[in-house]
Amino acid sequence: MAKSPEKFQIIYRGEALAYYKPGEWVFFQRPKGYGGGYWLGKTYDFVFMLEIPYPISLRQGMEFMDEAEGFGAHKPAFVDDFKLE
Structure with a gap:
């Protein structure tokens, strides 16, 4: 859940x-x-888009950003010897 400061700002x-x-x-x-x-x-240029339509905590926001950017997604393991028959 570590996000670099370059990825977000807190105002x-x-x-x-x-x-x-x-x-x-x-x-x-x-x-x-x-x-x-x-x-x-x-x-974005000329617009600010709310990603979540209700107020959240910083922790919830960081978790949401991780999920949105794919850091929390589970990736299946690849099988090297897979063959279609």
């Missing part, structure tokens, strides 16, 4: 997104008065 309450890379993940922290947590989405 805390009261801050603004100063820069972005198209396709980069961004967490926006919600005000505590509204329940806290984070909105998670991806930045």
Whole structure:
């Protein structure tokens, strides 16, 4: 579940997104008065797309990113001597 800081940004309450890379993940922290947590989405030119339609924790977001990028997917073992008959 380790993500490199180049793959996502965390924007805390009261801050603004100063820069972005198209396709980069961004967490926006919600005000505590509204329940806290984070909105998670991806930045693209001219648009920010929410990936999850409800607030989440950082841990949930990192797990979601891992699954979305295929890090948590199970890959079947290959059989070297497989033959079709």
